[in-house]
Amino acid sequence: MARRSRRRLVGSALALAGLGGLAWQRTRAERQLPADAQALRPPGALSEDRFLAACVRCGLCVQACPFGTLRLAAAAGPVAPGTPYFRAREQPCAMCDALPCQRVCPSGALGPQGLRIHDARMGSASLSRPDGCYSFIGAAACNRCWRACPLRGRALKMIAGPTRLGGRFTPSVDSTVCTGCGLCEKACIAEHAAITVRAAGRPGPSA
Amino acid sequence: MKAIARADPVARRRARPSVRWLLARRSMQLALLAAFAGAPWWGAPLVQGTLASSLWLGTLPLSDPFVLLQSLLAGHAVAGTAWLGAALVALAAALLAGRLYCACVCPINLVTDAADALRRVLGWRASLLPRPDRHLRRVLLLLVLLACVALGRVVWEALNPISFALRALAFGAWGAGALAVAAVFCFDLLLLRHGWCGHLCPVGALYGALGRFGALHVAATRAAACTHCGDCFEHCPEPQVIAPVLQLRAASPRIADTDCRRCGRCIDRCSETVFEWRLGRRDGAAAGGGASTPG
Secondary structure (H helix, E strand, O other), X not given: OHHHHHHHXXXXXXXXXXXXXXXXXXXXXXXXXXXXXXXXXXXXOOOHHHHHHHOOXXXXXXXXXXXXXXXXXXXXXXXXXXXXXXXXXOOOOOOOOOOHHHHHOOOOOOOOOOOOHHHOOOEEEEEOOHHHOHHHHOOOOOOHHHHHOOOEOOOEEEEEOOOOOOOOEEEEEOOOOOOOOOHHHHHOOOOOOOEEEEXXXXXXXXX | OHHHHHOOOOOOOOOOOOOHHHHHHHHHHHHHHHHHHOOOOOOOOOEEEEOOEEEEOOOEEEEOHXXXXXXXXXXXXXXOOHHHHHXXXXXXXXXXXXXXXXXXXXXXXXXXXXXXXXXXXXXXXXXXXXXXXXXHHHHHHHHHHHXXXXXXXXXXXXXOHHHHHHHHHHHOOHHHHHHHHHHHHHHHHHHOOOHHHHHHOHHHHHHHHHOOOOOEEEEOOOHHHOOOOOHHHHHOOOHHHOXXXXXXXXXXXXXXXXXXXXXXXXXXXXXXXXXXXXEOOOOOHHHHHHHOOOO
């Protein structure tokens, strides 16, 4: 009897150790993940740390987005598995007023209901690769990012004046107004977007 | 109580085992999986989301009480339909039977049942791991909940094979889903018989606890007819729950153990039709005696 109970104890301990190790590894992996600043959370999302405590990873927001913007992170995704994110260059947030993603969230991970989309802070755009910007280097009088901006003239302004790379216009972002929707990044005609959105509170992009 | 069991000695004999309840719950499982998997194609969405939290017909929320609990313990003041969804599920579990979820809803049950079936075909009974304590899943449940507090994360969702399977179905994240399913299958087949659902899964442990006072039970109403052939033990995914009711001095014919999944496999298998469903809180072998005569 004593031997049997010892065997049970060993079995339990082995199983716990195995699962514990796996859980520890997964959680560690999750904690290291949000280094990818270009994986953006849906509008209204709580700060990353609080978001990971709140999101139940059900995917309802992903299915609710009528623009196909949101994606559910795979196991080897840029953010924790099962959590929603989007990449502006692939499909930016359409900044719709209805906010179906936020409305459907069952846990409040996307913040309190009643958010106005212009108050969302998914991230903030910046001219992260100025040498790629046609206007900034004077290769063309491009203003595609400015025209794409839903808060044109407030979040994104084209500042006229000579630039250090010989251009005549500088796209300039007011980070207190920019929602981080990424429409500018999507619109940029450069091969690698010159203007990019980085998630709030995350390290900068590897430019 | 022995006398009560003997009061109905006219047990119907069965030439071959039935598959009635097996088919019933397989249909339920597959229908649910089809509903989730088909979500992108249904014109009017039947169901959105996954088993963590879902929205049926655009109005009815159903959420996993475990995931809500984890989020609360991780420090998030849950605000949203998850409360209603989890309350509805918890209520159903409390009134009926918690582990019906394991038998009729959970997709991982298909995987572990398949591993068990393959074991039976191959005649493998041994496990590489020693059989763990029967409370291991509850210990694991507590540890997971503690880890949620300590790490401020919805810990089990980084590991839960149910979630990975559902994400594969509903969102096409096939890689991780296949990996999780294969891992559970191999664990049950090679390392530990009835391993995942029967010894580890904290989701099942929580549903079991929720359904502690549920009304639906399997009862060995005609235990006197038992020939001790062992067929129910062989097919029961939680064999330890049957033993108490087949003992001569059984206090009650009801299988009261919270680990019982109410899968009805024993009802299907028993050639002496010893087992039957019992709805209600009373032991009621006497009441059941009359009602259960073949009609």
